[in-house]
Amino acid sequence: MKILNVDQIRALDQYTIQHEPIAPINLMERAALAFVDWFADHFSTSTAIKIFCGLGNNGGDGLAIARLLLEREYRIEVFVVRYAPRESDDFMHNHRRLKLVTENIRYVELTHDIPAIRHNEVVIDAILGSGLSRPADGIVKSTVEAINRAPATVVSVDIASGLYTDQPNSPTDVIIEPDYTVSFQLPKLAFLLPKNGRYVGNWQLVDIQLHKRYIDTSPTPYYFTQPKDARLLLQKRDRFSNKGSFGHALLLAGSYGKIGAAVLSAKACLRSGVGLLTVQVPQCGYEILQTSVPEAMCRPDEHQRVLTGASEVEGPEPVDYSTVGIGPGIGKAPETLTMLRSLLPTLKKPIVVDADALNLLSENRDLLAKLPINSILTPHPKEFERLTKKWENDYQKLDILREFAKKYKVIVVLKGAYSAVTTPDGDIHFNSTGNPGLSTGGTGDVLTGILTALLAQGYDPIEAAVLGVFAHGLAGDRAAEQRGPIGMVATDILDSLRWD
Ligand SMILES: NC(=O)C1=CN([C@@H]2O[C@H](COP(=O)(O)OP(=O)(O)OC[C@H]3O[C@@H](n4cnc5c(N)ncnc54)[C@H](O)[C@@H]3O)[C@@H](O)[C@H]2O)[C@@H](O)CC1
Ligand SMILES: Nc1ncnc2c1ncn2[C@@H]1O[C@H](COP(=O)(O)OP(=O)(O)O)[C@@H](O)[C@H]1O
Numbered sequence: 001m002k003i004l005n006v007d008q009i010r011a012l013d014q015y016t017i018q019h020e021p022i023a024p025i026n027l028m029e030r031a032a033l034a035f036v037d038w039f040a041d042h043f044s045t046s047t048a049i050k051i052f053c054g055l056g057n058n059g060g061d062g063l064a065i066a067r068l069l070l071e072r073e074y075r076i077e078v079f080v081v082r083y084a085p086r087e088s089d090d091f092m093h094n095h096r097r098l099k100l101v102t103e104n105i106r107y108v109e110l111t112h113d114i115p116a117i118r119h120n121e122v123v124i125d126a127i128l129g130s131g132l133s134r135p136a137d138g139i140v141k142s143t144v145e146a147i148n149r150a151p152a153t154v155v156s157v158d159i160a161s162g163l164y165t166d167q168p169n170s171p172t173d174v175i176i177e178p179d180y181t182v183s184f185q186l187p188k189l190a191f192l193l194p195k196n197g198r199y200v201g202n203w204q205l206v207d208i209q210l211h212k213r214y215i216d217t218s219p220t221p222y223y224f225t226q227p228k229d230a231r232l233l234l235q236k237r238d239r240f241s242n243k244g245s246f247g248h249a250l251l252l253a254g255s256y257g258k259i260g261a262a263v264l265s266a267k268a269c270l271r272s273g274v275g276l277l278t279v280q281v282p283q284c285g286y287e288i289l290q291t292s293v294p295e296a297m298c299r300p301d302e303h304q305r306v307l308t309g310a311s312e313v314e315g316p317e318p319v320d321y322s323t324v325g326i327g328p329g330i331g332k333a334p335e336t337l338t339m340l341r342s343l344l345p346t347l348k349k350p351i352v353v354d355a356d357a358l359n360l361l362s363e364n365r366d367l368l369a370k371l372p373i374n375s376i377l378t379p380h381p382k383e384f385e386r387l388t389k390k391w392e393n394d395y396q397k398l399d400i401l402r403e404f405a406k407k408y409k410v411i412v413v414l415k416g417a418y419s420a421v422t423t424p425d426g427d428i429h430f431n432s433t434g435n436p437g438l439s440t441g442g443t444g445d446v447l448t449g450i451l452t453a454l455l456a457q458g459y460d461p462i463e464a465a466v467l468g469v470f471a472h473g474l475a476g477d478r479a480a481e482q483r484g485p486i487g488m489v490a491t492d493i494l495d496s497l498r499w500d
């Protein structure tokens with residue numbers, strides 16, 4: 001699913017109006033109806049509701065929502081925040097229609113017009129939408145502050161008033177802090193960025209049938225991976241396939257005290273369909289790995305505690321494997337850096353690089369140029385900062401991500417809520433699955449195993465990254481259903497992984 005910018009969203013509305021065709025007021029009615037359908041699923045008619053409307057089309061939505069809620073016998077009070085002398089045409093139209101059915105419309109011009117809001121009430125925030133062009137000030141600011149102070153449940157229409165759709169807010173901006181955001185049709189970039197969490201709440205999309213042709217032909221670097229997008233990427237298995245059909249992966253993982261990382265990665269790799277798996281661990285990990293992952297072959301490193309790459313056991317060279325996954329639990333010993341230095345230039349196909357392998361790269365940035373083209377790097381934000389530089393806001397972080405992926409021709413998976421899969425062309429696919437239960441040690445090692453398995457099976461590296469990150473998050477969601485987000489651990493994700 002595409003994420004469009006604010007100008008494109010406006011143009012999409014206009015395109016729909018012209019080409020469906022539909023009158024603007026009817027499109028607003030459709031949006032209001034979609035909102036009200038959602039609202040009716042979440043709140044009973046006994047709820048006391050205060051609707052705050054601005055003077056633009058977001059406010060127009062609010063007025064239409066008020067009328068439709070009245071029709072469904074909700075108890076509502078409407079407050080129009082009069083911050084300017086002019087209203088939009090569709091606002092005025094809905095204002096006239098609402099006045100025909102209720103006299104209960106009040107105007108907020110001065111702070112003493114702002115009503116008291118009680119804890120068992122629901123506030124619908126339709127003050128400002130995607131038309132925001134400057135920070136909230138004056139009576140808008142005071143109203144937003146009063147709503148934020150109130151103990152009520154807050155539902156924002158389309159986007160929280162005061163939040164920009166796709167540019168940074170300043171830390172001093174006053175913005176609604178909703179419990180829910182009910183947005184129209186397409187996700188907004190602002191919803192996916194960590195600093196905006198409290199200005200978005202639990203966000204949901206409602207379909208208002210905006211024109212598909214415009215969406216399909218609009219260029220954008222931003223995508224949001226939906227279940228149907230991921231399903232399209234999944235390769236079917238041939239009836240006559242054999243284990244040789246699904247590649248032979250090499251995992252370089254583990255060090256003394258961190259063999260668990262190697263175990264988790266290895267298990268995830270096997271549970272993600274790899275044909276054969278060899279794991280190289282330091283000698284101290286040999287018995288642990290052979291016992292806990294009998295399906296994997298183990299090549300013990302000649303070093304007791306850390307990886308050096310050398311082994312007394314004969315085996316293929318790393319370049320001869322379908323792919324290599326390197327990093328989980330490897331530490332930053334000088335011997336391991338030496339291994340990385342000599343290994344990288346020999347590899348020709350995309351590999352997966354995670355954890356301490358990334359930290360070694362950030363301390364030895366000359367090695368970045370040695371990464372095979374289209375390799376997948378999986379930093380969490382701290383690791384990514386070490387590889388690049390500190391960012392001032394989430395939007396700058398996205399720019400740095402895209403520059404980095406372009407410069408080194410790699411795919412960067414910036415992990416976290418809505419993990420961002422960034423391609424060498426500068427596209428970013430935000431992941432839709434996953435939950436805070438994944439914030440527990442070892443879940444990143446599982447992801448490395450998954451991605452390594454997909455590369456070994458011959459998946460295109462971008463598709464491997466998008467699909468692997470989606471499947472990992474989905475397994476996390478299943479694990480959270482079974483165990484709850486607090487009790488789940490990385491092993492539960494392994495048990496929940498499914499590829500159908
Ligand atoms: N265009 C359409 O056909 C549709 C629009 N929809 C709604 O329309 C909204 C966008 O409407 P608008 O473009 O009218 O914009 P808004 O309703 O967000 O803003 C209204 C006006 O306020 C002014 N403004 C911006 N920042 C301000 C601030 N800080 N303080 C005071 N005034 C400020 C702007 O100049 C703008 O004209 C969407 O968020 C959505 O809710 C929906 O009804 C779906 C269909
Ligand atoms: N709040 C969250 N929502 C969704 N996914 C999350 C969240 N927190 C963490 N994750 C996911 O969990 C994984 C954590 O990886 P990482 O930080 O490398 O942990 P570790 O190194 O301990 O395994 C990543 O895939 C990340 O996207």
Ligand SMILES: [K+]
Nearest residue numbers: 125128159161
């Ligand atoms: K709003």
